[in-house]
Amino acid sequence: MKPLGIGLIGTGYMGKCHALAWNAVKTVFGDVERPRLVHLAEANAGLASARAAEFGFEKATADWWALIADPDVDVVSVTTPNQFHAEMAIAALQAGKHVWCEKPMAPAYADAEHMLQVARQSGKVAVLGYNYIQNPIMRHIKTLIGEGAIGSVNHIRVEMDEDFMADPDVLFYWKSELSAGYGALDDFAVHPLSLLWYLFGHVEAVTTDMVKPYADRPLKEGGRRAVENHDAANVLMRLGGGISAVLMANRAAWGRKGRIALQIYGSKGSILYDQERMNEFELYQAEGRGSEQGFRKILAAPAHQPYDRFIPAPGHGLGFNDLKIIECRELIRAISGEPASIVTFEDGLRIEKSVHAMAQSFHERRWIEIG
Numbered sequence: 001m002k003p004l005g006i007g008l009i010g011t012g013y014m015g016k017c018h019a020l021a022w023n024a025v026k027t028v029f030g031d032v033e034r035p036r037l038v039h040l041a042e043a044n045a046g047l048a049s050a051r052a053a054e055f056g057f058e059k060a061t062a063d064w065w066a067l068i069a070d071p072d073v074d075v076v077s078v079t080t081p082n083q084f085h086a087e088m089a090i091a092a093l094q095a096g097k098h099v100w101c102e103k104p105m106a107p108a109y110a111d112a113e114h115m116l117q118v119a120r121q122s123g124k125v126a127v128l129g130y131n132y133i134q135n136p137i138m139r140h141i142k143t144l145i146g147e148g149a150i151g152s153v154n155h156i157r158v159e160m161d162e163d164f165m166a167d168p169d170v171l172f173y174w175k176s177e178l179s180a181g182y183g184a185l186d187d188f189a190v191h192p193l194s195l196l197w198y199l200f201g202h203v204e205a206v207t208t209d210m211v212k213p214y215a216d217r218p219l220k221e222g223g224r225r226a227v228e229n230h231d232a233a234n235v236l237m238r239l240g241g242g243i244s245a246v247l248m249a250n251r252a253a254w255g256r257k258g259r260i261a262l263q264i265y266g267s268k269g270s271i272l273y274d275q276e277r278m279n280e281f282e283l284y285q286a287e288g289r290g291s292e293q294g295f296r297k298i299l300a301a302p303a304h305q306p307y308d309r310f311i312p313a314p315g316h317g318l319g320f321n322d323l324k325i326i327e328c329r330e331l332i333r334a335i336s337g338e339p340a341s342i343v344t345f346e347d348g349l350r351i352e353k354s355v356h357a358m359a360q361s362f363h364e365r366r367w368i369e370i371g
Contacts, residue, residue, distance in 0.1 A: 003033040004335070005072045007097070009041045009064045009088055010079035011051040014102050014129070018077040019055035020321050021328035028309050029329050035075075041067040064088060068095050075100060075335070079129075082187065083179050086111035093122040098335055100328075102129040104190050105345065105352050107181040112352045116345045125334045128348040130194035132260065133341065134326040136304035136318070137281055141264075141271055142199050149285065151268030153200070156245040158192040158263070160275075161256035165213075165231050172217035172225045183229030185210070186355045189249035192260050193351050194343055196237075196245065199264075202350045203245075205238040207367045208358040213252040235358050258320075270295075279317035 006022050008015055019037070026034035040057040041064040042048035052060035061067055068076065068091050076092040078085055078101040086106040089099045099119070105112035105128065119126035132138065145153060165175070174180050181187055185208075196203065210230035218224050232250040239245055250256075260275035269285040272295065279300040286293060300307050301314030306329075310322055333340035343351075357368040 003036045004332070005038040005070075005074040006035050006057075007039045007041070007067045007070060007073035007076045007092075008037075008055070008057065008079065009067060009076065011040065011042050011047070011055070012079065015051075015077070015079040016055070017321055017324050018079055018100070018129075018328075019057075021324040022077070023056060024325050025328045025332065028325050029306075032329065032332050036072075038072045039067045039070045065091070068092050068097070073097060075331075078102060081174055082107055082181055083174075086115055089115050089126070090118045093118045093124055093126060096122065096124065098125040098331075100127055100129065100331055103194070103343075103348070104128075104181065104186045104355070105348050107179060107186065109352060109356045112349055116349045119345045125331065126345040127331055127334065127342045128345065129324075129327065130191065130343040130348075131320070131323040131327040132191055132275065133194055133198040133343065134323045134330065135278055136307040136326075137273065137279065137300050138195065138198065139341075140298075140304045141273065141281060144271065144283070145199060145264070145266075149269065149283070150264065150266035150271060153241075153243055153264055153266045155265045156196065156200070156239070156243060156263065157248075157261075158196065158245070159248045159250075159259065159261045160189055160192045161248075161250045161253035161259045161261075162188075163252065163254045163256050165252040166254045168214045169218060171220055172227070176217060176225075176227045176229060178228040181229065182233075182355065182359045183210070184231050184233045184249040184251050185358055186352070188251050189233060189235075189247060190351055190355060192247060192249070192262070193354055195260065195262060196239065196247075197343075197347060197351060200243060201240045202347075203237050203354045203357075203370055204240060205367055205369045206235055206354065206358045206361050208233060208235045208361040210234075210359075210362050233358070233362075278319075279315075 037057040039059045040052040045062040048060035075098040089101045210233040216224040231252045235247040237245040262273040264271040272282040282295040284295045299315045302308035330340045361368040
């Protein structure tokens with residue numbers, strides 16, 4: 001396959017992460033053509049030119065429509081704030097481009113549905129940026145569950161916490177606007193939901209509570225503005241096969257930096273994982289003499305592929321950006337027509353549907369079944 005021509009819209013944290021992945025995927029995996037970094041779009045021309053030089057893109061623009069129209073662009077990475085995802089992804093698909101869009105799909109469910117409809121009509125590959133499922137450790141956990149290493153899973157607890165909204169004096173910005181979504185649920189809790197989907201399938205029913213730790217936040221120009229969405233949420237869930245689950249998400253949790261604490265309980269053992277220690281997990285198996293039973297810590301190693309593509313020795317550890325490189329390789333597999341481990345717009349919409357059902361449950365104060 002000829003080298004893919006890449007377009008990147010947005011150059012913040014996730015934009016740089018995508019650029020790193022496109023730059024590194026050939027070096028890490030070796031079995032793909034090196035992508036051609038064609039066109040980069042940012043909010044103003046000066047910033048676009050600076051980022052294009054830093055990231056290695058040939059062209060820069062302040063008009064993302066020009067990037068979409070560029071015939072040399074085959075794949076568009078959309079890494080802008082949530083409220084712009086739908087318009088940009090739809091435009092790219094309609095222009096015949098493949099799309100790699102950061103999560104979530106869109107704040108409004110109707111927009112997410114439209115994204116999927118256009119993706120189906122286009123015949124192009126459309127995937128969402130849920131790179132935590134690409135962790136070699138997570139892949140191994142899925143294998144262990146499938147092999148029955150902990151028996152039949154009956155209960156799951158997952159917590160996602162960070163503290164970037166913990167300070168009450170953090171200035172109001174777009175993540176606290178209703179136009180950006182419900183808050184912790186769709187900006188944030190979609191990540192643990194992607195792990196649940198990857199390991200066990202989609203959520204079937206939910207009941208939810210959401211809270212605002214702070215009613216308002218200061219403005220740069222003075223005064224305060226009311227927080228429009230919720231920074232913390234608690235959800236009871238039912239998964240397929242009679243599995244009960246609890247999800248707790250808080251983006252105002254002092255001391256937490258990137259925590260996704262996953263506890264999986266089965267009839268013959270348990271598995272514990274924490275994203276802040278993403279290169280290890282703990283396994284308990286109820287076998288042998290009780291006097292020697294206990295949790296075993298298992299470190300990431302070359303046996304947990306594709307860890308071996310990065311590092312030849314166990315215990316050294318991968319990072320967040322490495323998971324994005326793996327996700328990039330999976331996207332290229334999908335574009336090539338090969339089986340790939342990705343979150344498509346199809347699966348992403350079901351995750352979005354779960355989030356909207358959680359919000360509906362909160363407002364109606366009842367369980368919601370997810371069809």
